[in-house]
Amino acid sequence: MLSESYDPGLEEFWENERTATPVRAFAVRLHQTGCSLRETTTILAELGVKRSHGAVWNWVHRLSDSDCDPPEAQPKRVAVDETAVKINGEWSWLYAAIDIDTKLILDVALFGRHGTDLAAAFLQKLREKHDLSEAEFLVDQFGYRTALSRFGLSGRVNYPDRNLIETWFHTLKIRLDRFHTPWVGSRSSVREWLEKFMHYYNRQRPHQALDGKTPIEEPQN
Numbered sequence: 001m002l003s004e005s006y007d008p009g010l011e012e013f014w015e016n017e018r019t020a021t022p023v024r025a026f027a028v029r030l031h032q033t034g035c036s037l038r039e040t041t042t043i044l045a046e047l048g049v050k051r052s053h054g055a056v057w058n059w060v061h062r063l064s065d066s067d068c069d070p071p072e073a074q075p076k077r078v079a080v081d082e083t084a085v086k087i088n089g090e091w092s093w094l095y096a097a098i099d100i101d102t103k104l105i106l107d108v109a110l111f112g113r114h115g116t117d118l119a120a121a122f123l124q125k126l127r128e129k130h131d132l133s134e135a136e137f138l139v140d141q142f143g144y145r146t147a148l149s150r151f152g153l154s155g156r157v158n159y160p161d162r163n164l165i166e167t168w169f170h171t172l173k174i175r176l177d178r179f180h181t182p183w184v185g186s187r188s189s190v191r192e193w194l195e196k197f198m199h200y201y202n203r204q205r206p207h208q209a210l211d212g213k214t215p216i217e218e219p220q221n
Helices: 008-014 021-032 037-046 053-065 116-129 143-150 160-179 187-203
Strands: 077-087 090-099 105-111 136-139 154-157
Touching: 021 037, 021 053, 037 053, 077 116, 077 160, 090 116, 090 160, 090 187, 105 116, 105 187, 116 143, 136 143, 136 160, 143 154, 160 187
Parallel strands: 077 136, 136 154
Antiparallel strands: 077 090, 090 105
């Protein structure tokens, strides 16, 4: 795992750090593969490297901030949906969009409520990031059709091909249940966590449907 984690190109992102780059890369890889911050620092301590939870979290941030995530894509089929998540005991709504063909998470957004206006706001943000000129949106309710029509985007109600986004929500909630029960913190800190998880899912987590590759390794058009 250490040899797979180390990339000489990471040096420029971790300048002025007192911990050697291979060790930092190893810690980030441990965290991205499912270890909590406490578990990661415990493993490092067993190897003779004593660092704080905050130090490891900063390494994770530095690495994920070094890449544009996700890169601009030109998807053909996009599944969009929202799911309820509880933060500090109150419900919020997580919106997400995923490229059906490449499995790339195109964007995520967190709102305090849900509805057609919020769906439209999410689609507007998505349109600013990606080329959606040839995209067909697969949705599970007609409310999205109203939001799509505001921007002249194509969409249809489709249940079977949308299973991928439901699976992604399930994967995310498993991660939350393990490390964030209950999920506390400001909505902005939760957004940061979601961006880091999107980075992990797009760039680190291999997919069986992609022959073991990550979504970022698939052609994006």
